[in-house]
Amino acid sequence: MKVxxxxxxxxxxxxxxxxxxxxxxxxxxxxxxxxxxxxxxxGTQEIVTSYGDKVAxxxxxxxxxxxxxxxxxxxxxxxxxxxxxxxxxxxxxxxxISEVVKTMQSGDFQCVYGDLEFVDGVDATKVTRxxxxxxxxxxxFINGWMPPHPTxxxxxxxxxxxxxxxxxxxxxxxxxxxxxxxxxxxxxxxYLPKVLVKMRVGGVSTSTLKNRLAANRNDLKAxxxxxxxxxxxxxxxxxxxxxxxxx
Numbered sequence: 001m002k003v004x005x006x007x008x009x010x011x012x013x014x015x016x017x018x019x020x021x022x023x024x025x026x027x028x029x030x031x032x033x034x035x036x037x038x039x040x041x042x043g044t045q046e047i048v049t050s051y052g053d054k055v056a057x058x059x060x061x062x063x064x065x066x067x068x069x070x071x072x073x074x075x076x077x078x079x080x081x082x083x084x085x086x087x088x089x090x091x092x093x094x095x096x097i098s099e100v101v102k103t104m105q106s107g108d109f110q111c112v113y114g115d116l117e118f119v120d121g122v123d124a125t126k127v128t129r130x131x132x133x134x135x136x137x138x139x140x141f142i143n144g145w146m147p148p149h150p151t152x153x154x155x156x157x158x159x160x161x162x163x164x165x166x167x168x169x170x171x172x173x174x175x176x177x178x179x180x181x182x183x184x185x186x187x188x189x190x191y192l193p194k195v196l197v198k199m200r201v202g203g204v205s206t207s208t209l210k211n212r213l214a215a216n217r218n219d220l221k222a223x224x225x226x227x228x229x230x231x232x233x234x235x236x237x238x239x240x241x242x243x244x245x246x247x
Contacts (some may be wrong), residue, residue, distance in 0.1 A: 144237025
């Protein structure tokens with residue numbers, strides 16, 4: 001089973017090496033690694049090209065944001081399974097992909113997800129939060145649940161049948177995609193209860209109340225665009241669940 005790992009990046013010179021290295025250190029033999037760059041100007045392109053043919057495909061051109069770049073990368077992918085690893089993130093250990101494939105095959109799953117650790121932006125050995133996903137139950141999204149997107153591996157057929165990322169939802173684009181795949185279309189999904197990805201702290205979607213309100217509006221739009229109706233508490237439980245990640 002061929003696995004395509006996709007990384008999108010823009011001016012990520014500070015972290016792109018550890019991201020790439022974590023992919024190249026994987027013990028799974030059939031990996032296609034694709035990097036889509038948004039025409040970086042900080043040396044990112046030179047770092048990526050220094051890896052030569054270890055990166056199967058590399059394109060660098062202007063895009064309309066991270067999700068546009070992800071959609072480009074999905075179109076380039078030739079693997080049966082697709083995983084997306086952000087340029088600030090890295091796989092937690094060398095057998096992540098092997099274990100994801102084993103889990104996917106064991107249950108004939110169309111998607112597999114796991115847990116994620118947030119680490120300090122400077123000292124990646126320092127864990128600041130841990131996102132333990134837990135088993136998905138039908139209706140979990142109603143209670144504010146979602147899996148961490150960097151741990152979300154999906155068969156390409158799911159993208160072909162159910163679409164890619166919407167570009168009109170801002171930071172909620174990954175939430176909408178998983179809501180659509182899992183809650184609306186009920187793809188067969190499996191849980192690998194291990195930390196698969198480590199994510200450097202950062203991001204803007206929940207950094208202020210103003211950003212949180214904007215994120216809630218986009219989350220609500222994610223439901224409405226799929227002709228789904230959340231409960232009155234759904235979109236507030238979603239950020240409140242993050243409190244448990246600090247315990």
